[in-house]
Amino acid sequence: xxxxxxxxxxxxxPEGAIASLNCTYSDRVSQSFFWYRQxxxxxxxxxxxxxxxxDKEDGRFxxxxxxxxxxxxxxxxxxxxxxxxxxxxAVTFNWGxxxxxxxxxxLFVKA
Amino acid sequence: xAVVSQHPSWVIxxxxxxxxxxxxxxxxxxxxxxxxxxxxxxxxxxxATSNEGSKATYEQGVEKDKxxxxxxxxxxxxxxxxxxxxxxxxxxxxxxxxxxxxTDTQYFGPGTRLTVL
Numbered sequence: 711x712x713x714x715x716x717x718x719x720x721x722x723x724p725e726g727a728i729a730s731l732n733c734t735y736s737d738r739v740s741q742s743f744f745w746y747r748q749x750x751x752x753x754x755x756x757x758x759x760x761x762x763x764x765d766k767e768d769g770r771f772x773x774x775x776x777x778x779x780x781x782x783x784x785x786x787x788x789x790x791x792x793x794x795x796x797x798x799x800a801v802t803f804n805w806g807x808x809x810x811x812x813x814x815x816x817l818f819v820k821a
Numbered sequence: 822x823a824v825v826s827q828h829p830s831w832v833i834x835x836x837x838x839x840x841x842x843x844x845x846x847x848x849x850x851x852x853x854x855x856x857x858x859x860x861x862x863x864x865x866x867x868x869a870t871s872n873e874g875s876k877a878t879y880e881q882g883v884e885k886d887k888x889x890x891x892x893x894x895x896x897x898x899x900x901x902x903x904x905x906x907x908x909x910x911x912x913x914x915x916x917x918x919x920x921x922x923x924t925d926t927q928y929f930g931p932g933t934r935l936t937v938l
Contacts, residue, residue: 742924753914753932754865756823761924798865802925809927813864 716812733799827930844915851917
């Protein structure tokens with residue numbers, strides 16, 4: 711099992727809908743969780759970080775963390791075509807303080 | 822805050838030459854930086870972890886003699902692709918680790934697109 715897993719997609723949602731991106735990880739001893747957005751041909755950009763169980767909201771983005779179930783999700787409300795990108799989930803594990811990236815989920819928001 | 826720059830943004834070189842890519846953290850100090858490679862439509866692939874003042878740690882399958890890493894200061898790491906060949910053509914991205922209040926966060930540079938003819 712991969713350490714950080716994401717559905718590769720593509721996930722297609724209509725403009726204005728909620729996009730839900732999910733990520734599972736294999737190790738319980740994890741510390742920090744991140745969501746990055748990567749547009750085609752560009753480098754990843756940090757959009758959210760979350761460290762404790764529950765929800766964290768920032769504008770149209772909400773990160774949700776459930777350590778018992780070992781998943782972290784990202785909700786994008788009122789999706790816009792400009793949200794179309796690949797979203798990378800990243801988890802920092804306590805052992806070696808290494809950050810592992812998922813392979814990413816491609817999101818398409820249709821106008 | 823947390824700005825990371827890379828130079829050059831793109832480079833075209835002849836096969837057999839060496840190319841140096843610089844990664845700088847502009848507004849914070851980074852004892853640890855990372856170098857990634859990404860081929861079209863593929864995932865990020867971690868190549869090595871660059872530690873200030875010590876040798877880099879390379880991932881399995883990455884040739885340390887081909888990809889030379891130097892982390893000379895708390896704000897600068899360089900990657901030199903030696904004797905580059907067409908198969909080394911890729912998008913090279915660095916990230917710098919920022920430690921704040923006990924947590925580590927990676928911030929990425931804009932990337933360097935390398936084309937080897």
